[in-house]
Amino acid sequence: MKKTLLKLKPSPWIINQVEIVQKRKKINILDFASGGGRHSINLASNRRVITAIDKDRSKLELYKNIKNINPICFDLERNDKWPLEKESFDVIIVTNYLYRPRIRELESFLKIGGFLFYETFAVGNEKYGKPSNPDYLLKHMELLKTFKNDFETMYYFQGKTIENEVAIIQRCSLKKRPLK
């Protein structure tokens, strides 16, 4: 079956990271380019309020009526101001999405001490299929380098996964440092 026809399961790494940092608190999570909602739907609960943002309204429709998910339809790659409040999230998750020109802006929506969990395709994935365009493939250590000034690295991995499909990915857990 073609990869694009397979429905992806949530990333166990993303789900585990959220559980580890949440402890007993109530938290707000931003699912950035949330797609079909595989993480938003899995994570939403009375103790986890999710903002799911994506430009594809038909995907957001799939979970617009689920409690504790606030879907926002928006094109994240235009020059408009993102419809998000500064420092409003405890956790931001980004999976299978990369748009380098605005990636650094993510940090302003994260509270001090909050976590960015990022998992997407990396260089080498072109051997296995799509994406193969370098615009969508992280370079070696790229997430660490991009966020090094304002984040502490809690976890970094680059390599092969067979969780949903064979792919080369990079995943990184970053904690926002207090302002200098």
Ligand SMILES: C[S@@+](CC[C@H](N)C(=O)[O-])C[C@H]1O[C@@H](n2cnc3c(N)ncnc32)[C@H](O)[C@@H]1O
């Ligand atoms: C490969 S899917 C990943 C979805 C989800 N994060 C996941 O891992 O299941 C990429 C998503 O990015 C969204 N996307 C692409 N370009 C976008 C843009 N300019 N603004 C907002 N969302 C965009 C697409 O609509 C799609 O849902």
